[in-house]
Amino acid sequence: MRPPRHRHWQILLLLPALGMRLALAQSEPPSSTDEPVLSLPPFVVDHDDRRTRTWRFVSLPEVDFELLTDVDSQQARDFASNYFRQEQLLNQLIPERFLWRSDQPKRHLLIADPGGSAIRDSTMNALFGNIKNSGKKTGMRLMPNIRLDDGETSMVYAYSRQQTPDALVRLTLYGRSEINFSFLTNRIRFLLARRTPALPHWFVEGLSGVYDTSEFSQDDIEIGPVLWISGSEADALRRNSNRPRQLLPLSRLFSTLTTDQSVASREAWIRQCTLFVRWAMFAEEGRYRDALWKFVDGTVTGGASDSFFRECFGFSFADGRDILSDYLATATNDDHRIAPRRLPRTPRFQVRRATPEEIWFGRLEWSRLAFICADQHFPELRDAYLKNARNTGRLAQQETTDSARIQLSLGLLEFNAKNLKTALPLLEQATARVPGSASVYYAIAACRYQAAHAALPADTKFSIDQTGEILANLDLARRQRMPMARVYTLLGNLWLNSELTPSASDLEELSEGIDLFPSVARISLSVALLHAELGQIDRALEVVYIGLQNSRSQQDIAQFYRLEETLLDQLALLSDG
Amino acid sequence: MLTLSSPVYRRSALLLATLLICVGSVHAQLWRRTPKVAPTPGVNQEHLNAFLRPLYTTRATLSRDGRHLAYTITKAGSTTIEVVGTDYPYPRRSITLGDLAEARLTALDWIAPGRLVFATEEWTIGVIDIDQEVARAVLDPIRFSTEIIPFDVNLAAFGPEQDSLRDVSYKIDRPPRLVRFANHSRAKVIIEGVAGAHLRDSRWVTAELNLDTGEVKLLDAVDISTPAMRALIDRSGRFRLVEERDKLPIQWRVGAKESKLFKKRWRSLDSVLPPEVADPFSANADTLWTERSFPLAFDADPDVLIYASNVGRNTYGIFGIDLSTGEPTNLAAIDQKIDLADPAATLFSPPLGDRESHFRSFNVAMHYTEFRADRAPSPLIVDRNSGRMIGIRPPLEFARTRWIDPRLTLADAEIARAFPDRDHRIIDWDDTQSRFLVHLSSASDPGRYFVFEKPSGNWTEFVQASPQPTREQRHHTERFTIRSPSGLPITGQIAVPNKPLIDPPSLVVYFPDALWQSPPSGYSPAMQTLAETGCLVLQVDYPGTSGRGNEFLFSAREAPDQAALAAVETTLKWLQTKHSFSPRRIAVVGAGYGGWLALRAAELRPDLFRCVVSLNGINSLESLTRAPPERESRESGYRRQEQARNTMAYEQSILDDLNTLMKRGGNTEETTSFEDPTDAKNLEAYKDPTGTDNPDSLSTRIAAFRKMNDHTVAKAVNLRGRLASWYFPQDYIRGKEGSVLQDLEKLMAPLLICQEVDSLSARSDDAIALRRQLRRLKREPRFFELPAATYGRSLEQRPETWLEVADFLYTNLYNFNVEIGPTEEVL
Known part of the structure; x- marks a missing residue:
């Protein structure tokens, strides 16, 4: 393999199952050995035939879409048009407000297949020779597409191959003139799961399940019958509507978390979530659909209670379970169709050649996300990915002239690599010229926080000026469209370690974090401690109880109980005094 | 020629005019405008029938290993037992019991993983072999019949050719009622039955029924001594407590736990228990309604009687007492707000059906004991595995069950949390108390049967008590x-x-x-x-x-x-x-x-x-x-109790004479030289009731006795x-x-x-x-x-x-x- 500095393009595809963040699709069979398979995100390196490749860029701000691709214009246009259409159809099924929206567009890298496993192998050997030489054996599987994100930025990496009706699972090529695809269920699950305030787990799984049984064409959506355990079980239910069925009480259905359960229980739970959402959306011609949305909205803030369920649907949890049970037999045998009369027309857009900044920014961002993924899941390859990302960054700086966006990306990369000293100046310089994202402002605030904290003498707190500097960036981060839990966590830590006393409005701003991220214990704990420091014991206790209600881990629960004890003692002292 | 002035013409005209006026008035009557009345809506019979249809499922039971559920399905007059595996894929077997018409099952329980025992309102006890998908009757009133030696026989024909009085005996059908499984074997059950053509020959028995062979082995028996009697059996099938309620205060006798058949020793309750405990049992006309105690059952320990009492309290609690020592046990369940046992359950009987009445017409013992196919509901819940009392189900409908076993308490609480607006009833559980058969219902819904698996928290719904009418058709209550x-x-x-x-x-x-x-x-x-x-x-x-x-x-x-x-x-x-x-x-x-x-x-x-x-x-x-009509018809014309005493003495004399006649031979028409029962010196306070010409003739006395026998049963207290x-x-x-x-x-x-x-x-x-x-x-x-x-x-x-x-x-x-x-x- 030629070293990256020779600007050779090569696509290295190293595949499969990374974990929850990756969209898995079709794969080639694994290698014939029984060796463990390394699942690695792909990264893009130079290829010799750059002159024959033209990078194109498409932007559809109406749907937060960007495409960087080396396929031809028509394919790029078809891809973007279809993407827009699928988004519109998706909104017929799922109200937009339930989907994750970031300040950053959803970026897509669509790569034409250059072919060549020889190139791939040589690249692998060059980059990862250490691993091979260490005696660890690796297998590889090809994966057509993958999505990575860092909590704010999301990128999908896909390639098109004429031979296989693949890519994004449902991507099909009709000659070279048209690309039709629909979104993977995992993508939908991702969009639902990332929304803030967080949607209930049952709703995320249930709606994803409904999506999974649906077929999106260009103009309509067909929702197929319920898949209940297996085809034969569905048949059995159709034949005998009194067949036994396992259904959880709704109180348990709504309170269970995705992560709570064994595999078998989880599958059963997901099935029922799907059944419930499907019933609410389609039974009796969608009579309960608005009730479902209302229930979800209310549950986000107030939790799922029987009384609220009654308010929305008109009957209790127990009745709801019975209705669901009765619905099951018919749901295995019926389908539905959503055929909107008119969808919004695809806006006019341009497929143009990508600028160098766009090309390198895309590549750099992908490298950065790939590094984050490797850092989390493949620590032994962390350095290799970081090196690659830095190389890409250096090349990007060379190929573009003083690009603030590139600088931002580089700054974030260094921040992700915990190289705060290098990250901070990059980020601050860049944000002086272009607005940053929530991650950027957070990163700046975090760098300043760490720097200030490291310099603090023991038992001292941040000065007013220091607090102000950090606060300003956290404030900017907080005001972005997509809130982030870590912003509020840092904000809480800042106030706890600051000489400055937070005002009521400061506390209110921080408390927003509890509403947005109720399960992040650190935020609630900070708020409770701050109230306690201000002598507002009753309010502190209220927050503790909210935290207890929302906590899932034993560690968090224990922390809240300890704090509660301390607060109650203080309260007792006050009343004695 | 017909002219206007001619009489014929005038008559015809008058007739015509009258006719026209009449028609006109009728027409006016018929066709006069009446206020518009909207049609009365008709009764939708189909809908109403759906509401009034008997419940689809009335009995359900979980096997002791928790792997199978058996329940009844009654549809179109036919009853089927469905046996379903409780684990996916829920394999199912169906066994038809045939046309039971309106008769319901009164019992359904597991003998072993592949076998069930059942009992019906038709007094049939049977076994279901699940693998064979076959149900067979093991015992019915005919097979459980007993022999009666009547006095109602023409003894004028009795002569030396007759070898034995038994030649003139006859069988009376005796309906068997399933009590419980035998202590030592689930292939055997304890049953009870009453039979008698008259009070004097009425007897209450318990027996052990071998479900495999149908063999019946008599365990214990007690004579039905009064026209209103109840008896309590311990877990081994022995009669231990008899309540005589033909008069007030109610009398009680306690039987020894072991005794030979027909040789049981009885003692009064107050000779066994201290007065403060015994007295409330013998309720009189006032305390029967205000403050009293009544027995419920015997515990696994045959000396321990579990009883209900409200002495010194507003509500009935449940307690235990050791009859051998007179000491209370540590069982004392009390609720300040609700009764844990129903005093009325032992006093009043449910309506009597035509079929049941038919049985009573030739088996009067059923009348004297209010012997019904279904036993009165007991508030006590017993664990099938350990045999211990494990909970109390108060009589107030859908009041919370009081569990004694902590695991059942926890399971119950979890069920209540999962379904807070449903009435729930834990019907059965497996031996490990991991799986529970639960019936969930409400005032709007006859309910559904579930198996709740506590370790996993899984709920599996198996059957609805009544799928018709549907939930949408039912009216919210x-x-x-x-x-x-x-x-x-x-x-x-x-x-x-x-x-x-x-x-x-x-x-x-x-x-x-x-x-x-x-x-x-x-x-x-x-x-x-x-x-x-x-x-x-x-x-x-x-x-x-x-x-x-x-x-x-x-x-x-x-x-x-x-x-x-x-x-x-x-x-x-x-x-x-x-x-x-x-x-x-x-x-x-x-x-x-x-x-x-x-x-x-x-x-x-x-x-x-x-x-x-x-x-x-x-x-x-x-x-x-x-009194209700059934009681009156039995008791109308009865003479007072002192006549009953006379009759018993008279009867005894007849028996003695008959025995002598058997040995000696002879004819009952003979004037006997037997001991004269009318001689006052022979029987104290005896009064000759025969009023016949020849009181010495045995035949006469028998005939007279027959006549008076029907009228000598004392009237029970209403x-x-x-x-x-x-x-x-x-x-x-x-x-x-x-x-x-x-x-x-x-x-x-x-x-x-x-x-x-x-x-x-x-x-x-x-x-x-x-x-x-x-x-x-x-x-x-x-x-x-x-x-x-x-x-x-x-x-x-x-x-x-x-x-x-x-x-x-x-x-x-x-x-x-x-x-x-x-x-x-x-x-």
Whole structure:
């Protein structure tokens, strides 16, 4: 393999199952050995035939879409048009407000297949020779597409191959003139799961399940019958509507978390979530659909209670379970169709050649996300990915002239690599010229926080000026469209370690974090401690109880109980005094 | 020639004119404009039948390993036992029991993983082999019959050729009732049965039935000594406690736990227990209703008796006492607010069906012991595995079960948390107490059966108690509790119609027959049917219902009709704020005692109620003091007890003579030289009852004895009548107050009387008298007669009743504002 500095393009595809963040699709069979398979995100390196490749860029701000691709214009246009259409159809099924929206567009890298496993192998050997030489054996599987994100930025990496009706699972090529695809269920699950305030787990799984049984064409959506355990079980239910069925009480259905359960229980739970959402959306011609949305909205803030369920649907949890049970037999045998009369027309857009900044920014961002993924899941390859990302960054700086966006990306990369000293100046310089994202402002605030904290003498707190500097960036981060839990966590830590006393409005701003991220214990704990420091014991206790209600881990629960004890003692002292 | 002046012409003209005028007037009569009347909506019979259909599933049981569930399905008169695996893929077997008509299963339980035992209202005990999918009867009354040696035989034909009196004996069918599994083997069960053609030959036995071979081995027996007797059996099938209730105070005998057959030693209860414990058992006329104790069962330890008592308390608690030592055990379950046992359960019997009555006609022992196919429900819950008492189910419907075992307590709490607005009942559990068979229901829903697996928290639904009508067709029913002006709680149920016929809807106030009983608070086909007519239905638990202690039971004993009406009026005021209804369209329906309340309500507030329905209703509380027809027919003409004593002495002398005759030979027509029973020196206080010419002839004496035998059984205490006399004011009991007939002029509303005319449980003379009186007042009520049910079903449980009621309500509640105008002359 030629070293990256020779600007050779090569696509290295190293595949499969990374974990929850990756969209898995079709794969080639694994290698014939029984060796463990390394699942690695792909990264893009130079290829010799750059002159024959033209990078194109498409932007559809109406749907937060960007495409960087080396396929031809028509394919790029078809891809973007279809993407827009699928988004519109998706909104017929799922109200937009339930989907994750970031300040950053959803970026897509669509790569034409250059072919060549020889190139791939040589690249692998060059980059990862250490691993091979260490005696660890690796297998590889090809994966057509993958999505990575860092909590704010999301990128999908896909390639098109004429031979296989693949890519994004449902991507099909009709000659070279048209690309039709629909979104993977995992993508939908991702969009639902990332929304803030967080949607209930049952709703995320249930709606994803409904999506999974649906077929999106260009103009309509067909929702197929319920898949209940297996085809034969569905048949059995159709034949005998009194067949036994396992259904959880709704109180348990709504309170269970995705992560709570064994595999078998989880599958059963997901099935029922799907059944419930499907019933609410389609039974009796969608009579309960608005009730479902209302229930979800209310549950986000107030939790799922029987009384609220009654308010929305008109009957209790127990009745709801019975209705669901009765619905099951018919749901295995019926389908539905959503055929909107008119969808919004695809806006006019341009497929143009990508600028160098766009090309390198895309590549750099992908490298950065790939590094984050490797850092989390493949620590032994962390350095290799970081090196690659830095190389890409250096090349990007060379190929573009003083690009603030590139600088931002580089700054974030260094921040992700915990190289705060290098990250901070990059980020601050860049944000002086272009607005940053929530991650950027957070990163700046975090760098300043760490720097200030490291310099603090023991038992001292941040000065007013220091607090102000950090606060300003956290404030900017907080005001972005997509809130982030870590912003509020840092904000809480800042106030706890600051000489400055937070005002009521400061506390209110921080408390927003509890509403947005109720399960992040650190935020609630900070708020409770701050109230306690201000002598507002009753309010502190209220927050503790909210935290207890929302906590899932034993560690968090224990922390809240300890704090509660301390607060109650203080309260007792006050009343004695 | 015909001219205008000719008589013929004039006559013809007159005739023609008359004809034309008549036709014209008829035409005017027929075709005169009448106010438009909307058609009365017809009764949707299909819908009503759906509500009144018997429950699809009435019995369910979980196998002891928790791997299988067995339950009944009754459809179109046929009963099937379904056996389903409780793990996916839920393999299923179906075993048909055939056409049981209306007869229900009274028991269903697991012998072993592949076998079930069942019992039916037809007195059949059988076994189901699941793998073979076969059900077979093991025992029935014929196979369990017993031999009776009658006195009712023509002994004139008795001669030396007769070898034995046994040659003239005959068999009497003896219905077997399943008690429990034998202690040592689940292939054997303990059964009991009573038989007798007369009181003297009536006997109560227990036996061990081998379910594999059908062999019956007698365990114990006790003579039925009085015309009102109850017996309590311990877990090994021995008679341990006998209650003689033919007179007050109630007498008790305690039997030894081990004794030879027919040689049991009995002692009085107060010789076994300390007086403060024993005395409340022997309740007299007052304490029977206020403060007493009564036994429930024997524990696994045969010395320990579990009993209920409210001595010194408002409510009945449950306790244990060791009969061998007289010392209390550590079992003491008390609730301050509700009774844990139902005192009325041992005093009153459910309605008697035609079929059951038939059995009693030749087996009088069933009559004397009130022997029914279904045992009276016990509040005690026993673990199948350990045999220990594990919980208490209070009689108040859907009151929370009190569990003694902590694991059951935890499971119960988890179930309650999962379904807070459902009534739940844990029916069975596996031996490891990991899987529980749970029935979940509500006032709107007869419920569904689930298996709850505690370790995983999984719930698997297996069957609905009644899939028809569907959830959408059923009318939402909710329970309520409000406070009366005096502060006592008023509870009840409201059924809201899915489709009211008018807006606001009509209202039906329903009084069930629940005097001294726990008020019905579960799914009610009656309320659903009434709601199906488009009416809001209100059932108020009137004062006098039980389950909440004596304070509640005895509240409002004065003027009970007015108290019930006051409760209704208070509730109506509250109800109008929750569910509006048309105050001009209120009907009142009542059954039994509730029928009396309904009639009295209509008399006391004729402005409030638009029409009235009485189902087997009574006219006054005096009727409560009379024995039910079945008791009277048996006891009519009986002589007093001293005659019974004479008869027993006389009978003994006949027996002695017959034995001598057997040895010696001879003819009963001979004038005997036997010991003269009429000689006072032979039998103390004897009086010759024969009144014959030849009292010395054995035949004569036998004939005379036969004649008197039918009339010498003492009349048992009419406990219900006694309670009524004690409970209600005397003016009410004597009919001076609260008599429907006395205030009949105030009963102006249209009336429907539904009456079982040949029932042995409900009197019909009140209904007949009411109808007769109303006829005299030219206010004929609508009268609907029904024959007695085959099995013990109340009138309220019968579909025909409600179809009639629905039609009556449609006719009388909805008259669509038809105004009757002034009379017009037409001619």
